[in-house]
Amino acid sequence: MTAILKVNKVLHKPYFFPSLIALVLSTLFIGYAPSSIALGVLVFFSLLDAITSGRKINVQFVLLIPILIYVFFILSSLWTVNIDLTIKGLERTIPLCLIPICFLLLPKFTFFQTKLVLEYFTRANFLYGILFLSAAIINYFKTSSFSVFTYHELVSVLDLNAIYVSTYFLISLSYLLSKKEKSKLDKIGILLLISLILLLSSKMILLILILILVIHMVYFNNFSFFNNFKTILILFFGILIVGLTSTQVINRFLEEKTTNIDEVLYSEKFNRIYPWTGTSIRLLQARILCEQIEQESILWKGFGLFASRENLKKRHLEFNTYYGYHSYNYHNQYAQVLSELGVFGLMGILLLLCANFLKALKSKWLVVIAFAITIPLLFLTESFLWVHRGVIFFILLYCLFNRTVFSDL
Numbered sequence: 001m002t003a004i005l006k007v008n009k010v011l012h013k014p015y016f017f018p019s020l021i022a023l024v025l026s027t028l029f030i031g032y033a034p035s036s037i038a039l040g041v042l043v044f045f046s047l048l049d050a051i052t053s054g055r056k057i058n059v060q061f062v063l064l065i066p067i068l069i070y071v072f073f074i075l076s077s078l079w080t081v082n083i084d085l086t087i088k089g090l091e092r093t094i095p096l097c098l099i100p101i102c103f104l105l106l107p108k109f110t111f112f113q114t115k116l117v118l119e120y121f122t123r124a125n126f127l128y129g130i131l132f133l134s135a136a137i138i139n140y141f142k143t144s145s146f147s148v149f150t151y152h153e154l155v156s157v158l159d160l161n162a163i164y165v166s167t168y169f170l171i172s173l174s175y176l177l178s179k180k181e182k183s184k185l186d187k188i189g190i191l192l193l194i195s196l197i198l199l200l201s202s203k204m205i206l207l208i209l210i211l212i213l214v215i216h217m218v219y220f221n222n223f224s225f226f227n228n229f230k231t232i233l234i235l236f237f238g239i240l241i242v243g244l245t246s247t248q249v250i251n252r253f254l255e256e257k258t259t260n261i262d263e264v265l266y267s268e269k270f271n272r273i274y275p276w277t278g279t280s281i282r283l284l285q286a287r288i289l290c291e292q293i294e295q296e297s298i299l300w301k302g303f304g305l306f307a308s309r310e311n312l313k314k315r316h317l318e319f320n321t322y323y324g325y326h327s328y329n330y331h332n333q334y335a336q337v338l339s340e341l342g343v344f345g346l347m348g349i350l351l352l353l354c355a356n357f358l359k360a361l362k363s364k365w366l367v368v369i370a371f372a373i374t375i376p377l378l379f380l381t382e383s384f385l386w387v388h389r390g391v392i393f394f395i396l397l398y399c400l401f402n403r404t405v406f407s408d409l
Helices: 002-011 017-026 034-055 060-076 082-093 096-107 111-143 162-178 184-200 203-218 229-245 245-257 261-266 277-295 309-319 324-327 334-362 364-380 386-401
Strands: none
Touching: 017 034, 017 096, 017 111, 017 229, 017 386, 034 096, 034 386, 060 082, 060 096, 060 203, 060 334, 060 386, 096 386, 111 162, 111 184, 162 184, 162 203, 162 277, 162 386, 261 277, 277 309, 277 334, 309 324, 334 364, 334 386, 364 386
């Protein structure tokens, strides 16, 4: 009995579960194994807390939505065209079920606890940012190329994707901006994260960044951080330096002008050296999806979870595209779900996003608003939930925000 009381005392400390959640989020950058172990620890202690406390489970429909979606994923194994790929998909997306169960077992989070999660996560991102810049400086002395400070090269030290890193940094930036009282370290963090997001050069994230900054300044009437002349000067020169040293930021926008939409949508064949852009390859994937719906009758049920890959590769071979694209997914979460799980799967994802957006409106907190804006837009360019780092990041924050009591905001 004494041992159980001691365990309960530790588990009920206000910082215990926020620390575990922040640990899971912060280990996503360093690989599959560390983040999976951290997630396993969170699941274990959530179950232990539920057993030892004897607390009644407070069921929320918004947390049941991802669980029901995962059940539908399982059902797709009944009609999948490739059971091996579907089983792999079920393993990859299991956090969509496990994490909501953890949060259902736990008591609701106070606003203080949620801020604690984001505080720890942001500090970790601050350290990652310094690591990326330090590695880039070392690489610059080796190569004398400014490209080491941009896009995927900037985060190559941990073999990461610039878009995912930008997304994590954007949420941390939103958290720092949302603080009413900002320390000097917070202000340095804001400038560092803005600079890193610019250097990472993700077009979609840059557009979302502008939108969030506008919302922060206009909707929240919070110009105090920008009223200081010294801050404005530092911010201006920081952006100027980034702009001058990172031609890739500009080039990534300009290269989209070369996209020939008619050619991508109507050509029967492409050569292996066709000048693809981010927009054109995504347009081709959308064209392929339309042809799949028409020719493969996948509108209602889809190919099955993760089972669109072979048909997608086959069509790329027919189009004679660059072989590197043959292993690509749709780079669009909506298209990915529609292809593999049909209309009902897509409706589930849209319901998830609607619940997220409604929570943002109710909370009136910049971080939740930024999250609710970022994810649906990011889904237009990435199959975010089909990636380990993406699904854990999304569902953890989705559950955290929907399990938080914002009355003390």
